[in-house]
Amino acid sequence: MIKIKRNKTLLENIDWYIVLIYIFMIFFGYMNLYSVSYEKAEKQLIWILFSFFSIFIIFLFKPIHYKYFSSFFFLFTLFLLIGVFFLGKNINGSKSWYVFGPISFQPSELSKISTSLIISYLLSQENVQKNKKTLLYVSVLLIIIPSLLIFFQPDPGSSIVFSSFILTLYRQGLSISFLLFLLLLIFLFIASLKISSWIIIFCIFSILLLIFFLRKENRFININDLLFYLFVFIFLSIFVVVSPFFFQKFLKKHHQDRINILFQNEFDKKYRDNIGYNLLYSKTAIGSGKFFGKGYKKGTITKGKFVPEQHTDYIFCTVGEEWGFIGSIILIIFYLLFISRIYFLSERQKDIFGRIFGYSVGNIIFVHFFINLSMVMGLFPTIGIVLPFFSYGGSSFWSFTVLLFIFIRLDAANQASLI
Known part of the structure; x- marks a missing residue:
């Protein structure tokens, strides 16, 4: 009897391992956000549902659409980044938001998606090997333009995230000397x-x-x-x-203070009530959870709202206080599995566009994860970097979801082409 092999459907080609980790992080993140603020959790739920709807839209487009419209999308986001200087609203000292009634949106989040797409498209051209070095440096320029526009809003935190694309370019052949030179400049800036x-x-x-x-x-x-x-x-x-x-x-005064506190002792009386306040109580909250934590919604520092911005930049200290060392390690392991899975799927892409885009997604999430945890532990200045899929913030949650599921869509098409 001859067996006819059935072609898999699009849903069957989706990598469900990464989707399950995504769902776990949303669920666990929402639980911790609910513990910090019921009102914020209620608003975040609307963005989560909207992001789920966006996933449906993402899968309506074919991979070829993401390639050919990447240039127009990139130019559109540059237009939005320039427009925010004139039409944006100043929030927390940064003019980086468009506000439409109850809805606020950061174009910098959109630019992460567009920059990932344009770099992937540029470096996946047929003649890329002939002009690879030139295209790599053109890609560096395309990264610098939006990052500078974001920096001068000023939003240095979001601007720093664009350094993640250098790791993508390194994977595509950018010289290690260039990467080391950038690290040297960062070191000299801090030392000076x-x-x-x-x-x-x-x-x-x-x-x-x-x-x-x-x-x-x-x-x-x-x-x-x-x-x-x-x-x-x-x-x-x-x-x-x-x-x-x-x-x-x-840099504005509060940005300077956040960098200066790295050279100071936040427990000193001179700093604990001003620039060291956030860091002091963040460390205290994490340490107070000890090994097993105080229990869900039983964190005294969380309930007392001692940590400012705990629902955004400092959401991890809620995990440390209520779930303890065990809960924190489990969350870190899930993030590392999640990022590793993205890199694994990127490496198996037959299409160069999908591989470059996948590495861009993985690197963006890794930089956010690494800097956010470093911030709450006092190893990096507080610069407004959220924890992906965890921190409160509608536009950031939506942009991470769109980034991830565009890649999942590309990977599903890649798997279908291998059958």
Whole structure:
């Protein structure tokens, strides 16, 4: 008897493992949000239902539509990012919101989706191998444009998230030297806030001089190499001198305070009632949960609302207080499984567009996850980075859902093409 192999339906090609983890995080996140604020949880439920409806819309489009409309979508989000300077509403010191009656929306969330799509489309062209290096640097430029517009709103937190795309470009062949150079600039920026510029410049000069002589292959000095090292020295020196000025002039007072507290002791009486207040009670809430936690809705610090913005940036300290070390570790494990699954699905994509987009999604979620947990534990300044699918925020929850399910849609099409 001849058996006819039945083609799988679109639903059967969906990776249900990642969908189940997504549902778990929504459910667990909603429970913790409800514990912090019933009113916020009620509003979040509306966005969750709207996101579910958006999933249905996402699956109506074919993968080819996401490719060919990516350029128009990217230009549209740039238009929104520029428009927010003129039509946006100032909330918490940042003019980064459009407000329509009871609904507020951040175009920066939309730009994460559009930037992921445009980079994926650009680097998946047929002739990409011939001009790969050029296209990679064009992609860097496409990342910088929206991130600068967001930075000057000012919303430095959302702007930093765009650094996640550098990891995507590294996967596609961007030089490790470029990545290390960016990390060096970040280190020098932070160091220049507390160390004399002259000391840093002397260290830069000494290190470059040492590298130059160690790499010199003969006793003759190559003028091109000398000019290159001289250029690097001048650029880094100017960067170090300008960084404190940039810090003072372009970052608002509360942004400066959030960075400065990393160099201070938030338990000191001088800081505990002002810039160290959030961090102090965040650490206290997490530590007070001990091993098994105080129990659901029994967190005294949570119920007393001692931690400002606990429903958004500091939602993780609710987990630490009410679910303890065990609950926190379980949540972290689920996030790591979730991100790992996205990377696994990305790597198996036959279509380059789907692979690049998948890595972009995984990297965005990873950077949000890593920075948010670092913030609540005092390892990173508080810069308004939410915990994906967990923190309160309609536009952020919606954008994460759309990012994830566009990729799931691409993966389902990829699996269908392999049958």
